[in-house]
Structure formats: C-alpha cells, structure tokens
Amino acid sequence: LARRCYKQWLWFMVLFMSFSVIYVDAVWPMPQMISSSMARYTLNPREFIFQYSSGSSAQPGCSLLDSAFERYFPLIFTDYRHDEWFRFPFTVVVHVERAECEGYPDADSSESYKLSVCSGQAALRAETVWGALRGLESFSQLVYQDDFGEYFVNETKIEDFPRFQFRGILLDTSRHYLPLHAILKTLDAMSYNKFNVFHWHIVDDPSFPYQSSTFPDLSSKGAFHPSTHVYTQIDVKRVIAHARLRGIRVLAEFDSPGHTQSWGKGQPGLLTPCYKGTVPSGTFGPVNPANSSSYQFMTRLFKEVTSVFPDSYVHLGGDEVDFTCWKSNPDVRGFMLKMGFGTDYTKLESYYMENMVNITKGLNKTAIVWQDVFDYHEKIPVDTVLHIWKGSPGQIQQELSSITLAGYRVILAAPWYINHIDYGQDWEKYYTIQPLNFTGTEQQKKLVIGGEVCMWGEYVDATNLSPRLWPRASAAGERLWSDERMTSSVIDAFPRLVDFRCRLLRRGIQAEPLFVGHCRHEYQGI
Amino acid sequence: MIATLKFTALLLAVVVCRATQDYGYKDVEEPTLGDSQYGSLWPLPQKVQMSTVAFKLSGVSFQIVDAKESSSGASCSLLQNAYRRYDEYIFPISRMQGQNKKKAFASVSELQVWITSADSECDNYPSVTSDESYKLSVDSPVAVLKAPKVWGALRGLETFSQLVYEDEYGAKSINRTEIQDFPRFTHRGLLLDSSRHFLPIKVILANLEAMAWNKFNVFHWHIVDDPSFPYMSRTFPQLSQQGAYHPYTHVYTPSDVKMIIEFARLRGIRVVSEFDTPGHTQSWGKGQKDLLTPCYSGASPSGSFGPVNPILNTTYDFMAMFFKEVSTVFPDAYIHLGGDEVDFSCWKSNPDIQKFMAQQGFGTDYSKLESFYIQRLLDIVTTTNKGYMIWQEVIDNGVKLKADTLIHVWKGNQQQYQAEMARVTASGYQALLSTPWYLNRISYGQDWQAAYKADPQDFNGTDAQKKLVVGGEACLWGEYVDATNLTPRLWPRASAVGERLWSDKDVKDTNDAYSRLIQHRCRMVQRGIPAEPLFTGYCAHEYKGV
Numbered sequence A: 001l002a003r004r005c006y007k008q009w010l011w012f013m014v015l016f017m018s019f020s021v022i023y024v025d026a027v028w029p030m031p032q033m034i035s036s037s038m039a040r041y042t043l044n045p046r047e048f049i050f051q052y053s054s055g056s057s058a059q060p061g062c063s064l065l066d067s068a069f070e071r072y073f074p075l076i077f078t079d080y081r082h083d084e085w086f087r088f089p090f091t092v093v094v095h096v097e098r099a100e101c102e103g104y105p106d107a108d109s110s111e112s113y114k115l116s117v118c119s120g121q122a123a124l125r126a127e128t129v130w131g132a133l134r135g136l137e138s139f140s141q142l143v144y145q146d147d148f149g150e151y152f153v154n155e156t157k158i159e160d161f162p163r164f165q166f167r168g169i170l171l172d173t174s175r176h177y178l179p180l181h182a183i184l185k186t187l188d189a190m191s192y193n194k195f196n197v198f199h200w201h202i203v204d205d206p207s208f209p210y211q212s213s214t215f216p217d218l219s220s221k222g223a224f225h226p227s228t229h230v231y232t233q234i235d236v237k238r239v240i241a242h243a244r245l246r247g248i249r250v251l252a253e254f255d256s257p258g259h260t261q262s263w264g265k266g267q268p269g270l271l272t273p274c275y276k277g278t279v280p281s282g283t284f285g286p287v288n289p290a291n292s293s294s295y296q297f298m299t300r301l302f303k304e305v306t307s308v309f310p311d312s313y314v315h316l317g318g319d320e321v322d323f324t325c326w327k328s329n330p331d332v333r334g335f336m337l338k339m340g341f342g343t344d345y346t347k348l349e350s351y352y353m354e355n356m357v358n359i360t361k362g363l364n365k366t367a368i369v370w371q372d373v374f375d376y377h378e379k380i381p382v383d384t385v386l387h388i389w390k391g392s393p394g395q396i397q398q399e400l401s402s403i404t405l406a407g408y409r410v411i412l413a414a415p416w417y418i419n420h421i422d423y424g425q426d427w428e429k430y431y432t433i434q435p436l437n438f439t440g441t442e443q444q445k446k447l448v449i450g451g452e453v454c455m456w457g458e459y460v461d462a463t464n465l466s467p468r469l470w471p472r473a474s475a476a477g478e479r480l481w482s483d484e485r486m487t488s489s490v491i492d493a494f495p496r497l498v499d500f501r502c503r504l505l506r507r508g509i510q511a512e513p514l515f516v517g518h519c520r521h522e523y524q525g526i
Numbered sequence B: 001m002i003a004t005l006k007f008t009a010l011l012l013a014v015v016v017c018r019a020t021q022d023y024g025y026k027d028v029e030e031p032t033l034g035d036s037q038y039g040s041l042w043p044l045p046q047k048v049q050m051s052t053v054a055f056k057l058s059g060v061s062f063q064i065v066d067a068k069e070s071s072s073g074a075s076c077s078l079l080q081n082a083y084r085r086y087d088e089y090i091f092p093i094s095r096m097q098g099q100n101k102k103k104a105f106a107s108v109s110e111l112q113v114w115i116t117s118a119d120s121e122c123d124n125y126p127s128v129t130s131d132e133s134y135k136l137s138v139d140s141p142v143a144v145l146k147a148p149k150v151w152g153a154l155r156g157l158e159t160f161s162q163l164v165y166e167d168e169y170g171a172k173s174i175n176r177t178e179i180q181d182f183p184r185f186t187h188r189g190l191l192l193d194s195s196r197h198f199l200p201i202k203v204i205l206a207n208l209e210a211m212a213w214n215k216f217n218v219f220h221w222h223i224v225d226d227p228s229f230p231y232m233s234r235t236f237p238q239l240s241q242q243g244a245y246h247p248y249t250h251v252y253t254p255s256d257v258k259m260i261i262e263f264a265r266l267r268g269i270r271v272v273s274e275f276d277t278p279g280h281t282q283s284w285g286k287g288q289k290d291l292l293t294p295c296y297s298g299a300s301p302s303g304s305f306g307p308v309n310p311i312l313n314t315t316y317d318f319m320a321m322f323f324k325e326v327s328t329v330f331p332d333a334y335i336h337l338g339g340d341e342v343d344f345s346c347w348k349s350n351p352d353i354q355k356f357m358a359q360q361g362f363g364t365d366y367s368k369l370e371s372f373y374i375q376r377l378l379d380i381v382t383t384t385n386k387g388y389m390i391w392q393e394v395i396d397n398g399v400k401l402k403a404d405t406l407i408h409v410w411k412g413n414q415q416q417y418q419a420e421m422a423r424v425t426a427s428g429y430q431a432l433l434s435t436p437w438y439l440n441r442i443s444y445g446q447d448w449q450a451a452y453k454a455d456p457q458d459f460n461g462t463d464a465q466k467k468l469v470v471g472g473e474a475c476l477w478g479e480y481v482d483a484t485n486l487t488p489r490l491w492p493r494a495s496a497v498g499e500r501l502w503s504d505k506d507v508k509d510t511n512d513a514y515s516r517l518i519q520h521r522c523r524m525v526q527r528g529i530p531a532e533p534l535f536t537g538y539c540a541h542e543y544k545g546v
Helices: A002-017 A063-076 A129-142 A180-192 A217-222 A233-245 A261-266 A292-308 A324-328 A330-339 A345-362 A393-405 A427-431 A442-446 A465-469 A472-481 A490-506 B002-014 B077-090 B150-163 B201-213 B238-243 B254-265 B282-287 B313-329 B345-349 B351-360 B366-382 B414-426 B448-453 B463-467 B486-490 B493-502 B510-526
Strands: A033-043 A048-052 A090-098 A113-118 A121-128 A151-160 A166-172 A197-201 A249-256 A271-276 A279-287 A313-317 A366-370 A385-388 A409-412 A448-455 B047-057 B063-066 B110-115 B134-138 B142-147 B172-181 B187-193 B218-222 B270-277 B292-297 B300-308 B334-338 B387-391 B406-409 B430-433 B469-476
Touching (some): A033 A090, A063 A129, A090 A129, A113 A129, A129 A180, A180 A233, A197 A233, A249 A366, A292 A313, A345 A366, A427 A490, A465 A472, B134 B150, B142 B150, B150 B172, B201 B486, B254 B313, B300 B345, B366 B387, B469 B486, B486 B493
Parallel strands (some): A090 A121, A313 A366, A385 A409, B063 B110, B218 B270, B387 B406, B430 B469
Antiparallel strands (some): A113 A121, B047 B172, B134 B142, B292 B300
C-alpha cells in the first residue's frame, strides 16, 4: 500500500510542480520536511479507519496506539455528523518498527516519523510508538473542513523529527494547587504542541501537596488543605499514565535545600532553626545540612519518589539558597568549622547538593539541577543535567558556554518564563529565541538537550492557567521542535499560529487570542 | 483609543525582562496579609458596625422574604429572582430537607426586605438617578434590609450574602451587624469590547453577574468598531450581515440584546451602548455603501476607506434612522457616541472633501470638519430624547455640547488626565474617568493596587467641579481578549475599581483591601467565576472549570 502511495505521489509532484502552490501551513510545530500539493481528498468519518500495517511490530492490542486512535478520531472529525452519505473510504496505515506499547517515553526515545498522504490512504511510519504519536498529531492537523463541513486532507509528504530531545513545560503546584483536571488538560495541549516533558514542580515553600506514603505528614501538615489540596498516589499515577499515552515524560522536582518551608511543617528537625543572637527565633531556613538525619530522610523520600515516578531523571532543584539562617545557627557554624569550609557557605551548599546527587545516583537515577549548583562549582557527576533559569540574554549565553565547556548537558528555561506577562504580542519574544546562539564548539552545542517553558504559580491557578499558557507556549514548542532556518520569521508564523490557536480552541483548550480576529468556533465557556 | 494604545504597547515591549527568579519580583511591594475587621466585604460599605456576636443561619429554615410593610411584594419579579439568586449564593449546596429542629443556639431565621418608598421602581430600568442606598440590620431572629427602591435592595442583598461565612464546622454564620450604605459615585461602569473579538452571550451574562457582586451599575457595551459589526440592526440588517465576523454565529440578534438588557436590569445594571463614529467604523462600510469616505491616492480612489463621510446628506439620513432604532432598542437615557481617534489623512486625500472644506471656510483645519460632523450627529441624537456620552476628544476640539453631556476621559498619563478632568469640569460638564483603568493593559504582579489607588476626584478643582465627576469606568479593550481569557483578566482587577467607585474616598488602606479582596475573589470563584489569584495561596473551593 505504501509503495502505491509513493508512486502516486511522484505522479502528482510532476503534475503540480508547475503550480508550486505548497500547503505547508497546517502543522504546528513545523515539520522538518513537508511538502504538499493542491490535490485534496475527502474524508468521511463513517469510512475512516486507523490500521496497523501488516509488517508493523505494533499490532492491535498495543494499548498506547489503540488509545491514540480513539483520541484522534474525534480530534480529526470535530463535529461528526451522521448524515454523511458520500462514500470516501480512507485508511491511515500505521507502521512501527519497535513496539514499546507498555513502556514509558525516555530521554533517548526516538520521535521521528514519516507520513505520506495520498488518495484514500495515509502511510505513517515510525521507529517507535512515540514517533507514531507525533505523526498522528501531524496528520490530524492536516485535516480541515470546508464551509459546508466536509473534511479534506491534501496530498502531503512529511519527514519529521525533533530538533531538541527535551521539550518541557513546568507547572508549579505549590504556590497554587492545580486540580488534577487542569494538569491533564495541559498534558493534552502539550501533545498537540509536541512537547514531551512535564516538569512537575510539585512542592515548594508555600505548600506540599504531594501525598507521600513514607511521610504522610508532609502533605497532611504542609499542604494548603490535607484532603482537598493534595495529590494522592492515585492522582500521581493518573498523571503519569495520561502523560505516557501522549508520549510525555513526567519529571518530578523536589527542590531542596531552599524552597522547603512547607516541608518543615510535617518533618520537624528537617529545616535549620534560625537564631536571633543566641536563641532560636522560631523561624526556619533551608534544610539543615549539618544533620545526618536530613540525609537519611532525603534518602527515604527519594527512594519513594524514584519508584513512584518511572522517569530515569529526577529534578533536585538546588536554586536560591539563602545563607542568612545557616549563618545565624551555631550548630551549622560548628559544622562549617569541622568541615573546614571557613565562612564560605557556598561550600556548605555544595556539600549538601553533592550528597543529594549521590543519593540519586544510588537510586539509579540521573539528577537535573538548577544552574546555581554549577555556579558554585560543586563536584557533581558529569552526567548531571544543568537547568538555566536566570540572567540577561548575554549572561545566559555565557552560562551556556561555560556549562557545556565543562562537559555538562544543559536545558534552557530562562527565556521562557511564561508566567511573566506583558501587554501585546509577547509570543514573538518566545519565538525568536535562538537556543544555540552562544560561543562554543559543535560538541558543546550538542550538549544543549532542549528547553523548557516555565509557568511559575505566584499569579496562576486553574482560573487563568490555560489562556496564559496557550498559545504563548506554542511559540516555544515550535522553536524546540522545528528547524530554526525554516521558522525564523515571526511574520510567517503569525497566520499559522492564529489558525493553530483556533484548532486548540476547537479541541477544548482555552487558548487566548493573539490579536484582533475570530475563530469559526469560539470558546463556549466563561 | 486604540492607536495610542498600540504605540504604548510597543514601548512597553521594549522594557526587557529583568533578571528573573521563580519567586517573582522582590521589589514589588506586597501588601501584608492580616484579617480585616470587615471580613470579606467588598466594596466596603459607607458605615459598618460589626459585633463579635455570631448567629447561625439554618440551612433548613432560613429564608429571604418581603417585609410586611414593604411596598414591594410577590409581584415584583426583580426582587423574587434576586432572593432566589442570593439564597443559592448563601447555600450553594442544595438546601437540606426536613423539619426545623429546636434551636439550641441563636440564629437568624429570615432576612426581611423592606422597600420603604411608595414606588419600588420594580419594573423600571435603573437610571443615573436611581437610589441605590440601603440599611441593613442583622440581628437574631431576623435581619432587616431597608431600601427606598429595589436598586438599594439589590445592593443590600449582595452585602448580606458577603456577611455570611462558614464556621469551622461548616455551619453558615453571620455576625450582628449594622450597615448604612450608598455609593460614592452614581456611574460605576465596565466597558466590554465585542468588536475586536466577538463575545458569546454567555460571557457577557457571566460578567454582568460578577459586576453585580462588585456593585457596578453600568455596562458600557462597545458593541461595534473597525474589525466587526456584530449588532444585528432591524433597519439595516446588512450592517451585520456584511460587517460581522460571521453573519449568524458572530452576531447579537435583537432578542440577544433584549436578553442582555433584561439580565442587567434584574441586577440593577444599566446598558449604555456605544456606536462610535466617525472613526472606528471600517466594519460599517461593508454593509452600508457610501457611508465611509473613499480615500484617494493622487487623483484616483485608492480603494480603501476612511472615517464616515461627513459631507453627504445621505450620511445624516442614515445616522438619523440608525440612531432612531438604537434609541428604542436600548432603554437607557444615554447613548455613547464615541468620537475618538479620527484620522484625518483620508479626508485630506479626498478632493470632494477638500472642496467642502473650502466652501465651509474651514481652511485646512480638519478638526473643524470633525466638529461639523459631531454637531450634526448630536442634533440627530437629541431628537431621540437621549442624553449622550462622548470621548474626551470631542470637547478637546471645542464642539458645542448639551449641558448634561458626559465627557469620558481616557487619555494621557496621570498628570494629563487630572488636568483634563479639571478642564472638563471647569467648563461645567460632567466627567467620567477611565484612563487609569484600562484593564486590558496587563503587567506582571499585583497591578490591582495601581487601579485601587487612582481616584477620579484627585485633581485641582473646586468642590463644584468635583461634584461634576459622576464616576468612572474600567475598560477591557478587546485586541487581546476574548471568551478564553476575559473573565480571569477582568476579575478581581476590576474589583479594585469597583471599591474605588462605591466606597468612601478614605477607604484606601491597601493591606485591609488585600485581605478582603483575597476572600472576595475566592467567593467569586466559588460562585463560578474564574477570577484569577492575587498572589500565592489557595481558596477552600478552587475553580472547577478549565
């Protein structure tokens, strides 16, 4: 079947070359290679099927693709009417080399795919099920409706793969609790944008909503509310399962030693008591790095965390540690003396993070840490991934250079702090970021494994998350997936993104407008 | 309004992000969170005396009823609807069934609503002179809400509902309280723009609901503008047929408009429609040939069009018929006629207009031509017996106006708008302020505080001048706003404006406001409006939609 399709394709190419009208606008983010012709085929929902090719290693029963087919049917036929009487059979034949239908996506999962659409059928070939998911998404975006509601797809050929392996979105469920459905909805929208990592900044100073089975007091005392504002183990499993079905990894972050005020409520003795003169002031600082009990606690907690979250990476945080409380505490000062750190508290922080990275290593996981850890020149294993979150454009480039020069892999988040809002079309700012624009060798550039959109939660909860995130994050989505040379123009991107945001709306994602205008189907909520 | 805005937006965009951290900006002054002695009241009533004595509200027996002495009764559906609405706000989960058990504690068993004047105005439309004052006395076993008119009763019901809280066992409670309340300003408006993006009816209704919770009383409906003409006119149906984004799915039919006006009326909210001319009318031209000025490129028409053509009699014939319709569709005594941001370049290019300028002896002063147009338009609207509101440019250009005209100030920085308020009131006109309340302009952080601190009477002028300030309006222009983000962008930021316009001018303690506003926003969320958070924290009942 695939071969026949290909032959027809050549024929059409000859036929339509002279017109050279290329419909490449439909798919967001832009595939690496796409061409299409004016030839269009009708799709009839009653005679449309997904099918595994006979040679595919994934076959009926592959839960991951079976459920993807189920999902994409209504995404393609957004208003399926039962009065169609034209007969236009159409089959999407899916071929997967390696079926990992029950597995989890991981850092080195291939997401490449090839798609060719011709009369009556589309052939989708991918090395892995993850690539097949990306291809299904692209196919669904190729389908459009005319003014009479009929569905069409144009003859199209796509060869596609992501530019960066790590394309993440961070949600912060500590500053505001995000109900489960808000997270699941975000995962849906992520898959429409080909994001593949959900960075779950699950706990922080304000609240500890993760319900730990080892230390239940952490959430019963540290959450905003012990039963309505927590993520149970079942909730977490549901998020991970929902993400897996969409080819999205769930990267959990348990940030320490700073950003841990809420931990202290359920785990007495964990945080450093701050002193006023010679007496405790009653307030607490970062995790107490001078107590061995701190590390015992962390070992047990991370043992749980790494078994709950299947991803082979875990985010340890390590940012913004305030030294004033450590400095005030006589026991911490004594420990500094004993360790020979003098008055250099960055050494104490290094000592703490080193221990944390080793705990992670002991659990067979790789650590991701915020850039602060590198900035203090701590001795960390070379497979640790650094996460850049701060600085001016110049400082970010400098940081990229020095981290990669030291041989570490790096994720770029600083330019995509999407919680920062501005009046007007700020998506352009996120779109025109050039992640590899820094001084370094080819080898260094390869160490940039991707980027991440961060939606910190000070001013964000379920009331405004979706419209604030989409379609602004879509701009970063294309930057991280597509070829930069093909997608460098904001002017070209604008009409495509306008269409794409209407498509998101049609799929029930509350994506805000880019500018004056309308969608055929407006959002119907409030 | 828009050209200026866009320019400002560009300037803003240049201000590049400062070094950022996941804490947000440390240099933003954050109000400290304490408990307000006024609980969750918003906007704060003029006089409140709250005691610590608390009563329970029985989920079985509590009810809102007409007082025996009230001039309003079961036939006043406005109040009956309001009773049901507020009953549901107070008891959001379905009421318990069953016998009223013998009470072991002091309780409030009913709220009696007493309309004290002979004419309750139950079947009227609210107007600029409507009396919104009320007195509320909460005691056991009955609470009494006294108001001269239904409008005050509506405000008092909202206040009563805000006094109710849950004790630690979830029981509805209310403290012994005495309140005397009335608005500081008579015009407390909110502008929504349904032209730049079409707003589904549902969104407009939901926001009218939220307006009532914040004691706003004017919905300024900027219904048409350059991008689209969603108002379906009976007289000129082609205006929306050709000028709307879509002739069926993106229009407001006469019955939609009626529904919105009635929904607003039931909440004591006026609907003031704006049909902005002669600029901001590109969408009008699609359905009404020859209404707009053909622009010229050299000696020939360029194919594009400018503002309304002010030199043709047909223009005024059209306007007369059109505003006759508008004046019957919208019952309010005022119509907003716009008159802002007229671009002269197209008029200048058109040879017929040049000739007309010469005939009229206007020289090259095109603001005289604009005044000529506005003058004739005002004469037309005057024949419909409506008053009018206009944007500040009209008076800046020296057009002669009726004494009761409302001048809407929207431009400039603080110094400029304060000078404008002084100028407008010095010439004896009533003024309305919007400049500091362009809520479509967003920025990172707690920008509600800036809106809260602005005061429409804060300018150099006599007491007589200050009295001419009738209020203000929060504006949510639609360039970047549609149904997806309107509600969280508006609330609770507009609430800050709501309190400024309702409460006493000395109510300006940001810390106290912060504490009340946090609770007020959670209340809005619980009532189903996705009002966004002010800062880190939580509501007992989080928003359930997505």
